[in-house]
Amino acid sequence: MTSTAIVETTDFSYSYGAFTAVQSLSLTVREGELYALLGTNGAGKTTTLETLEGHRRPTSGSVRVLGGDPADRSRIRPRMGVMLQEAGFAGDLTVRETVELTGAISGRIDSADRVLDDVGLAAKSDVRVGQLSGGEKRRLDFASAVWGTPELLFLDEPTTGLDPSARDALWSVVRSLREDGVTIILTTHYLEEAQENADRIGLMHRGVLQREGTLEELVRDEVSRITFVAPPGRELPVPPTSTENGVVTIETKHLQRDLTALLSWADRESIRLDRLAATNSSLADVFRSLAD
Numbered sequence: 419m420t421s422t423a424i425v426e427t428t429d430f431s432y433s434y435g436a437f438t439a440v441q442s443l444s445l446t447v448r449e450g451e452l453y454a455l456l457g458t459n460g461a462g463k464t465t466t467l468e469t470l471e472g473h474r475r476p477t478s479g480s481v482r483v484l485g486g487d488p489a490d491r492s493r494i495r496p497r498m499g500v501m502l503q504e505a506g507f508a509g510d511l512t513v514r515e516t517v518e519l520t521g522a523i524s525g526r527i528d529s530a531d532r533v534l535d536d537v538g539l540a541a542k543s544d545v546r547v548g549q550l551s552g553g554e555k556r557r558l559d560f561a562s563a564v565w566g567t568p569e570l571l572f573l574d575e576p577t578t579g580l581d582p583s584a585r586d587a588l589w590s591v592v593r594s595l596r597e598d599g600v601t602i603i604l605t606t607h608y609l610e611e612a613q614e615n616a617d618r619i620g621l622m623h624r625g626v627l628q629r630e631g632t633l634e635e636l637v638r639d640e641v642s643r644i645t646f647v648a649p650p651g652r653e654l655p656v657p658p659t660s661t662e663n664g665v666v667t668i669e670t671k672h673l674q675r676d677l678t679a680l681l682s683w684a685d686r687e688s689i690r691l692d693r694l695a696a697t698n699s700s701l702a703d704v705f706r707s708l709a710d
């Protein structure tokens with residue numbers, strides 16, 4: 419990975435009137451990275467994306483995209499693909515006409531057959547956009563964003579409304595774009611998608627970037643859980659965090675050490691640990707710790 423900053427914000431804030439939606443955000447996304455901007459509802463993710471895309475001017479602070487001002491449309495447009503939450507295509511154009519029109523506006527060169535095939539819309543190319551299902555419209559949004567392989571791609575909740583196979587197909591296109599070196603900024607409420615695909619993750623809450631790092635860095639300080647049902651009245655080798663309806667829960671930051679202690683003890687004492695499960699800390703745990 420090279421060290422060129424593709425997106426760089428310094429102390430960026432955005433206010434809607436008296437309400438500050440994004441507060442002092444300093445963020446750097448480097449060339450070839452997939453950065454997932456996650457957060458609670460109303461955290462300021464879309465406002466941030468819309469500013470990076472050049473649709474809003476920062477209230478204060480600086481925002482640089484591809485080395486300059488994102489509002490400089492003629493410079494940025496050929497280099498950037500954007501999949502908004504709602505695109506608003508003209509309903510009377512066909513799928514092919516739409517993707518060719520938005521492609522022409524981008525200034526990048528591509529073929530409608532190739533792009534529509536990639537996103538699974540080849541069979542719908544002559545259908546009018548107004549007749550598409552919600553999920554098919556999302557795929558058309560995606561097709562327009564990836565037309566001509568932009569250097570920088572914004573995906574705002576790209577898989578919302580997609581069925582599991584359409585979701586897999588979208589991620590397979592995203593992975594091949596990554597192989598081509600495309601820098602991607604994503605927002606999603608599907609944490610497992612960020613967990614699987616992002617190089618780095620930023621977590622926003624109430625306008626503030628609260629945590630940022632790789633998945634490993636983010637979950638490092640969260641607790642893992644061991645649960646089981648053990649015969650009552652036996653002293654456990656690791657103190658339980660809670661016991662409810664006979665199910666013992668041990669919360670720990672040392673999963674391997676405590677699980678080894680527990681299993682060795684059970685083996686020595688010939689104790690059966692029913693319904694034994696060990697769960698690693700996940701992004702969902704980090705996420706929950708954000709919200710009050």
Ligand SMILES: Nc1ncnc2c1ncn2[C@@H]1O[C@H](COP(=O)(O)OP(=O)(O)OP(=O)(O)O)[C@@H](O)[C@H]1O
Nearest residue numbers: 434437438439457458459460461462463464465466
């Ligand atoms: N046009 C607007 N006028 C006034 N307030 C707005 C406007 N657009 C957004 N907001 C407010 O700004 C805050 C941030 O909104 P934003 O859409 O950026 O959040 P988000 O993180 O994308 O949320 P979600 O995950 O729910 O889509 C919210 O409290 C929202 O109500």
